[in-house]
Amino acid sequence: MCSSEVIDFERQLAGSFVQQLNSVRQTQCWHIMPVGDASSLLRASEDGDGAAAESDQRHTNDAGTRDKMTAGTSNGTVGPPDVGATSTLTNGFSVAPLNGEAESAGPAMPWFGMDIGGTLTKLVYFEPTDGQSAAEADQEQETLTNIRKYLKSNCAYGDTGRRDEHLQMDNVRMGKRSGTLHFIRFPTSEMPAFLELAKSKGMATLASTICATGGGAYKFEQDFRRVVNLQLHKFDELDCMIHGIEHVEDQNPTECYYFANPGDQSDYTTCPYDFSDPYPFLVVNIGSGVSILAVEGPDNYRRVTGTSLGGGTFLGLCCLLTGCESFEEAIALAAHGNSHNVDKLVKDIYGGDYTRFGLSGDIVASSFGHMNVSEKRGKVSRSDLAHATLVTITNNIGSIAMMVANSHNIGKVLFVGNFLRVNQISMQLLAYAMNFWSDGKLKAIFLQHEGYFGAVGCLLELLRSGDGAEDKKSTESKKSSEEKTDAERCPPAPDAKSKPVIDRGSSASSECSSCGRSTER
Numbered sequence: 001m002c003s004s005e006v007i008d009f010e011r012q013l014a015g016s017f018v019q020q021l022n023s024v025r026q027t028q029c030w031h032i033m034p035v036g037d038a039s040s041l042l043r044a045s046e047d048g049d050g051a052a053a054e055s056d057q058r059h060t061n062d063a064g065t066r067d068k069m070t071a072g073t074s075n076g077t078v079g080p081p082d083v084g085a086t087s088t089l090t091n092g093f094s095v096a097p098l099n100g101e102a103e104s105a106g107p108a109m110p111w112f113g114m115d116i117g118g119t120l121t122k123l124v125y126f127e128p129t130d131g132q133s134a135a136e137a138d139q140e141q142e143t144l145t146n147i148r149k150y151l152k153s154n155c156a157y158g159d160t161g162r163r164d165e166h167l168q169m170d171n172v173r174m175g176k177r178s179g180t181l182h183f184i185r186f187p188t189s190e191m192p193a194f195l196e197l198a199k200s201k202g203m204a205t206l207a208s209t210i211c212a213t214g215g216g217a218y219k220f221e222q223d224f225r226r227v228v229n230l231q232l233h234k235f236d237e238l239d240c241m242i243h244g245i246e247h248v249e250d251q252n253p254t255e256c257y258y259f260a261n262p263g264d265q266s267d268y269t270t271c272p273y274d275f276s277d278p279y280p281f282l283v284v285n286i287g288s289g290v291s292i293l294a295v296e297g298p299d300n301y302r303r304v305t306g307t308s309l310g311g312g313t314f315l316g317l318c319c320l321l322t323g324c325e326s327f328e329e330a331i332a333l334a335a336h337g338n339s340h341n342v343d344k345l346v347k348d349i350y351g352g353d354y355t356r357f358g359l360s361g362d363i364v365a366s367s368f369g370h371m372n373v374s375e376k377r378g379k380v381s382r383s384d385l386a387h388a389t390l391v392t393i394t395n396n397i398g399s400i401a402m403m404v405a406n407s408h409n410i411g412k413v414l415f416v417g418n419f420l421r422v423n424q425i426s427m428q429l430l431a432y433a434m435n436f437w438s439d440g441k442l443k444a445i446f447l448q449h450e451g452y453f454g455a456v457g458c459l460l461e462l463l464r465s466g467d468g469a470e471d472k473k474s475t476e477s478k479k480s481s482e483e484k485t486d487a488e489r490c491p492p493a494p495d496a497k498s499k500p501v502i503d504r505g506s507s508a509s510s511e512c513s514s515c516g517r518s519t520e521r
């Protein structure tokens with residue numbers, strides 16, 4: 001994955017990360033946030049002003065919180081499109097307002113979408129702003145008003161819940177309503193405290209529909225019922241993510257962006273990517289683990305493969321190796337480290353290049369390959385270890401994404417997931433590697449709302465399914481037989497024992513869980 005340029009690039013990254021932070025702040029690149037956003041335990045209490053002040057400090061820009069493209073682009077084409085009689089928003093995009101009184105179609109408020117992941121829970125809250133009808137206002141319970149006020153007046157909830165104010169989307173269309181989308185996250189490990197907090201805010205008294213996706217929608221279903229008397233309506237996490245991406249991108253012309261000069265290690269300029277002709281594209285969702293999806297058209301995608309070496313691996317290994325306590329701390333350490341003190345390069349083995357197979361001497365031959373020598377172990381810093389861990393995980397994901405893109409003949413690769421949060425090093429490395437190894441044919445595309453698409457898509461699924469009264473996987477019925485899993489293709493034999501099937505993609509052959517026969521994909 002690495003070349004001499006990658007190596008130099010990584011080196012420079014380490015040295016110049018602080019400089020980057022400063023320069024991107026000057027160019028209003030909102031997604032680069034100062035480190036130190038350390039989370040601790042979520043308490044069932046409000047932080048109020050103090051927390052909001054802490055959060056405000058992390059913003060790179062007070063007014064136009066989503067205008068990272070405006071000053072950072074090279075082509076000058078950035079900004080809201082000319083959409084005629086629409087409202088232009090402070091956050092850089094526009095939507096047509098609803099005419100007249102708001103339509104009351106859709107499930108009862110409040111509208112939440114929740115993605116309960118292996119590491120982080122993402123919550124989106126939709127606040128209608130298209131003018132409440134008198135009837136709606138009368139119906140609104142005091143509890144609901146209080147919850148709305150509580151969510152909106154804080155940027156931190158307890159010690160670990162955070163509202164990502166810089167991602168807020170105003171005048172966004174959801175179903176037949178328009179309003180503001182708020183983005184909130186907290187560690188999934190704090191779910192018990194979150195449920196107690198929700199209970200203390202009166203959620204149990206609201207007969208509302210809560211839709212949820214992610215593995216935790218299944219894992220915590222009983223807890224939601226027991227603690228807050230809520231029945232979860234569950235939706236598939238990958239359906240939700242794809243729909244969330246398409247909807248957010250549709251509402252925000254600057255959602256997608258790419259590095260203008262991925263081959264130039266000193267140029268951090270980003271440009272909005274025009275995603276109006278999207279198909280086919282690859283989605284690499286880097287969460288705790290990694291899922292890679294090939295999207296051929298609307299409601300036509302397939303999970304091609306995945307890897308367990310993802311964001312959770314980076315964080316877990318970093319905590320073990322450096323004693324750090326949070327993702328933010330791990331990223332801050334990595335920014336000051338040098339992975340070459342940890343990794344063994346081709347030239348460490350060959351004394352130079354391995355020319356026959358085009359391997360430059362500066363390519364990493366073996367990640368962490370120096371660490372078997374006690375003298376070298378004695379010399380590495382915590383930062384070097386953090387940097388090497390980040391580079392190892394990132395390069396591995398990039399390498400798998402490249403192989404999948406090439407084998408499926410797909411040129412656009414969307415990288416999403418919270419691993420990329422405040423993680424300029426990985427984004428830059430992915431952009432560089434994709435470009436370098438494909439001779440510029442593959443484009444790495446990043447999205448502003450990184451890890452929130454599942455939660456947005458989940459709320460959309462609720463609206464699509466009317467009152468959300470039944471669990472459904474929205475695209476299930478549309479899957480072609482090629483996309484279906486063995487169990488879906490073959491109806492279970494009456495006496496079939498359930499045998500796990502690992503679906504790692506089209507080239508894999510596996511055994512059908514139902515009939516036991518070998519299947520080629």
Ligand SMILES: Nc1ncnc2c1ncn2[C@@H]1O[C@H](COP(=O)(O)OP(=O)(O)OP(=O)(O)O)[C@@H](O)[C@H]1O
Nearest residue numbers: 117118119120287288289311312327417418419451
């Ligand atoms: N504040 C944070 N706390 C913990 N991890 C964070 C934080 N910010 C970013 N991360 C990174 O994001 C990853 C989780 O990303 P994401 O929320 O997209 O996945 P998830 O939904 O929890 O996991 P999965 O989809 O595999 O169930 C973590 O493993 C870590 O690398």
Ligand SMILES: CC(C)(CO)[C@@H](O)C(=O)NCCC(=O)O
Nearest residue numbers: 215288289290291305306307308
């Ligand atoms: C299990 C999920 C889908 C949960 O989001 C994710 O963590 C993942 O895709 N992990 C990688 C699993 C694999 O090895 O394919």
